[in-house]
Amino acid sequence: QVQLEESGGGLVQAGGSLRLSCAASGRSIASYTMGWFRQAPGKEREFVGAIGGWSTSSTYYVDSVKGRFTISRDSAKNTVYLQMNHLKPEDTAVYYCAARSSMVVRTLANDYTYWGQGTQVTVSS
DSSP: OOEEEEEOOEEEETTOOEEEEEEEESSOOTTSEEEEEEEOTTSOOEEEEEEOSTTTOOEEEOGGGTTTEEEEEETTTTEEEEEEOSOOGGGOEEEEEEEESSSSOOOOGGGOOEEOOOEEEEEEO
């Protein structure tokens, strides 16, 4: 069993930056693919990006965040990060981290087993 807890959300002006953290407990997530998703009011949950497990550590991003968002992991801290730069009002959403017990990255929410409670990110114009 893996428990995930996001932190780092908040209110930021357009053009600003935030770093979200996803701390895992229960077991090591080094082998897990870790995904970030977001859900804006009235919209479906959307894949933002993911980092593959173990030495792959390949990263994948949705086109709308490429070049602005970066996912990384610190295996010693059992934590994954989402660095968000050049934020836009359309990035406003609740951000969730999720874990998948496979090295292979997937972009569908249903492919992820464990979820955090989410953290709100609000970008003002």
